[in-house]
Structures are given as structure tokens and as C-alpha cells.
Amino acid sequence: MRILDIREQTFPISSPIRNAFIDFSRMNLSLVAVVTDVVREGRPVVGYGFNSNGRYGQGSMMRERFIPRVLETEPEELIDSSGENLDPAAIWSAMMRNEKPGGHGERSVAVGTIDMAVWDAVAKIAEKPLYQLLAERYGQGTPDREVFVYAAGGYYYPGQDLKALQDEMRGYLDRGYSVVKKKIGGADLDTDRRRIDAVLDVLGPGQRLAVDANGRFDRETALRYAEALSDYDLFWYEEPGDPLDFELQAAVAEVYRGPLATGENLFSMQDSRNLIRYGGMRRDRDWLQFDCALSYGLVEYLRTLEMLRENDWSPGRCVPHGGHQMSLNIAAGLGLGGNESYPDLFQPFGGFPDGVQVQDSRIVMPELPGIGFEGKSDLFTHMAGLVA
Ligand SMILES: O=C([O-])CC(=O)C(=O)O
Numbered sequence: 270m271r272i273l274d275i276r277e278q279t280f281p282i283s284s285p286i287r288n289a290f291i292d293f294s295r296m297n298l299s300l301v302a303v304v305t306d307v308v309r310e311g312r313p314v315v316g317y318g319f320n321s322n323g324r325y326g327q328g329s330m331m332r333e334r335f336i337p338r339v340l341e342t343e344p345e346e347l348i349d350s351s352g353e354n355l356d357p358a359a360i361w362s363a364m365m366r367n368e369k370p371g372g373h374g375e376r377s378v379a380v381g382t383i384d385m386a387v388w389d390a391v392a393k394i395a396e397k398p399l400y401q402l403l404a405e406r407y408g409q410g411t412p413d414r415e416v417f418v419y420a421a422g423g424y425y426y427p428g429q430d431l432k433a434l435q436d437e438m439r440g441y442l443d444r445g446y447s448v449v450k451k452k453i454g455g456a457d458l459d460t461d462r463r464r465i466d467a468v469l470d471v472l473g474p475g476q477r478l479a480v481d482a483n484g485r486f487d488r489e490t491a492l493r494y495a496e497a498l499s500d501y502d503l504f505w506y507e508e509p510g511d512p513l514d515f516e517l518q519a520a521v522a523e524v525y526r527g528p529l530a531t532g533e534n535l536f537s538m539q540d541s542r543n544l545i546r547y548g549g550m551r552r553d554r555d556w557l558q559f560d561c562a563l564s565y566g567l568v569e570y571l572r573t574l575e576m577l578r579e580n581d582w583s584p585g586r587c588v589p590h591g592g593h594q595m596s597l598n599i600a601a602g603l604g605l606g607g608n609e610s611y612p613d614l615f616q617p618f619g620g621f622p623d624g625v626q627v628q629d630s631r632i633v634m635p636e637l638p639g640i641g642f643e644g645k646s647d648l649f650t651h652m653a654g655l656v657a
């Protein structure tokens with residue numbers, strides 16, 4: 270058994286939207302295929318992966334460092350002790366040969382994307398959904414196929430008025446979501462307040478709003494928003510300040526009693542551990558958004574979950590960023606609190622397999638081998654093109 274080839278291609282996911290920090294007019298991502306010589310149902314097993322929105326494609330790093338290191342490793346070093354499957358941790362170590370610790374930069378995105386494709390292949394070789402394999406190997410044995418999902422949107426669009434923002438949110442509610450998210454910090458506080466009021470006006474009983482500042486605020490502004498947002502019963506207040514400013518995060522937690530969320534821009538177990546150590550995050554109400562597709566993949570995410578356990582944090586406090594099926598599998602297999610989704614954005618990469626419906630902000634994972642990409646036809650067309 271061996272990996273025959275690893276292919277990558279950059280795809281656009283651009284749109285005219287903007288959050289408080291960046292616009293997405295040139296956003297793209299890397300799509301990866303890990304081609305194996307294992308045959309299932311008459312076809313070679315190919316695993317697929319892609320990185321989450323927000324960090325661009327990583328093709329050059331993959332081509333120059335991570336792909337050659339895997340392909341140059343003796344195939345038997347990349348196989349697990351059963352001899353019957355690839356070993357994601359060994360493949361991860363091969364990719365990270367001659368990489369110094371710390372300063373994670375964006376190599377974590379390149380490695381995380383290939384790692385996603387490796388896990389897809391591993392679950393397909395085992396002929397199981399990835400969530401099933403994860404529950405058996407690292408979880409409670411049985412997955413919980415029902416996963417909480419919320420609708421992320423509410424970006425700043427050129428020329429968008431409050432009615433258009435309300436229509437967008439109504440569209441999510443009509444599709445079965447009861448928790449929605451909108452951006453803040455891309456306008457002044459008064460404007461953001463009007464936008465929040467407009468969205469709250471269309472939410473019914475039991476429906477909730479989360480807000481996301483994308484790390485835009487300095488300490489004073491983060492605290493000023495914390496005070497203003499305290500007037501609302503929000504689902505969470507996300508990434509008030511720079512993702513590595515743990516002191517700012519802790520200062521916000523001191524004054525803001527509602528739930529906080531952060532972590533999508535922490536790209537390693539060590540950075541996540543610093544958030545837990547120094548960020549003032551509260552086990553009983555706050556949310557952790559580490560996204561494996563940006564942060565060295567599931568091999569590293571398992572280390573992060575272990576770190577959380579050691580610090581008495583439940584995996585149920587994790588609701589990853591990114592809206593991809595990989596995190597849905599981890600949520601179902603390992604008991605995370607749910608996953609983000611972008612019903613109208615970054616398609617065809619995000620979302621669910623065809624036919625999966627959202628009800629009360631929950632979905633049920635279908636029985637598909639691997640991560641389940643084959644069940645999403647618009648996405649799989651691109652994937653299949655990589656190995657045609
Ligand atoms: O706008 C972005 O970069 C995405 C983001 O923060 C989120 O989904 O929470």
C-alpha cells in the first residue's frame with residue numbers, strides 16, 4: 270500500500286464581501302488529491318481535502334516542501350501497525366521533517382489541507398464514514414450523527430441596505446437555521462448597532478445572533494463594543510481583538526458576561542494552549558473555533574483536544590470555523606459542540622452532502638465513506654477533475 274501521487278490546484282472562492290479586516294475579492298484556496306494504490310469497489314482510493322476560506326491557496330509550499338517529503342518517504346514508513354491502512358500521524362511527521370517549532374505562519378494551512386485528504390483516504394480504505402472511524406479510534410465508540418450548525422453571513426456588501434441584510438438572514442431562517450452570524454467592526458458602532466437591531470427584528474423566539482469582529486479592535490474599542498453588546502442577548506461575541514493578544518481577550522472576558530468565541534486564527538496546539546492559559550476563556554460559556562483545515566489538520570487537532578482535556582475543557586465547547594465537512598465529521602465522531610456553515614458563500618466548497626436538510630440548526634450526517642465529498646455533486650466535480 271502506498272501513496273502514488275499528491276496533486277494540488279488553486280480554485281477561486283472570490284466574492285465582493287468584506288469583514289472588518291479583509292475583502293474577499295481575490296480569495297482562493299487549494300484543493301488536494303492524495304492518490305493511493307488501494308482499490309475499493311474496483312477503483313483506486315483517492316482522498317480529497319481543501320483549506321478553509323480566509324488564508325488563500327498554499328500551492329507553492331505544498332509543491333516545494335510538503336508533497337515531495339511524503340513522496341520521498343519509504344512507503345512502509347507511512348503505514349499503520351495493522352499494515353492495512355495509511356498512518357496519518359506518520360504522514361504528518363514526514364511533512365514536518367526539517368521544520369522548526371513555533372512561528373507557524375501558513376505552513377499549517379498547507380499541511381492541514383493535505384492532512385484532510387489523508388484522512389479521507391484512510392476512512393475510505395477502512396470503508397467507513399470518517400466520523401465512524403474517529404468515534405471508534407478516539408471517541409466514545411459510537412458517533413452522534415446529529416450536529417449543531419449555524420449560518421455565517423452578514424458580511425458588508427457594497428451598497429447593501431438593512432432590508433437586504435434582513436432578507437439574507439430570513440433566507441437562513443427559512444432554510445432551517447435558528448442561529449445566524451453577522452459581521453461587526455467593519456463600520457462604526459452606531460451603524461453596527463443598527464445592523465444588529467435589524468437582524469434581531471427578523472429573529473423569532475429561540476433564534477439567536479452571533480457577531481464577529483474578525484480581530485479588528487484595539488483594546489479600547491473591544492471594550493466599548495463589549496459594553497454596547499451587553500445590551501443584547503447574543504449567541505456569542507467573536508474575535509474582538511488580535512487573535513494573539515490573549516491579554517485583550519482576557520480583558521474583554523472580565524467585563525462581558527455573555528459568551529465569547531475565538532480561535533480560528535490560532536494554528537497550532539501550542540497557540541491554542543496559550544489562549545486557554547492566558548486568554549481568560551470561560552469553560553462554562555465560551556466557544557473555541559480552532560479549524561483543523563488551517564491548523565495542521567486533524568493530527569494536530571487531536572493534540573489540541575488532548576490539551577483541552579488536560580485543562581478540563583469539554584470538546585463540546587468547540588465549534589470550528591470554516592464550514593467544511595471535515596469538521597462536521599470531527600464534530601459527529603468526537604463530540605464537538607457543532608460546526609460553522611456558510612449557506613450562501615464559498616461554494617461549492619462548504620456545506621453538506623446533497624439532500625442533507627437543516628432543521629432547528631441541526632443536521633444528521635449521512636452514511637458516506639470517507640469525509641463524504643462524493644455526496645456533494647458540485648464539489649465532487651472539481652475534485653474528480655484533479656485526477657482525471
Ligand atoms: O470572514 C471570515 O474571515 C470568516 C470568519 O471569520 C468566520 O467564518 O468566522
Ligand SMILES: [Mg+2]
Pocket residue numbers: 481483507508533590
Ligand atoms: Mg470569525
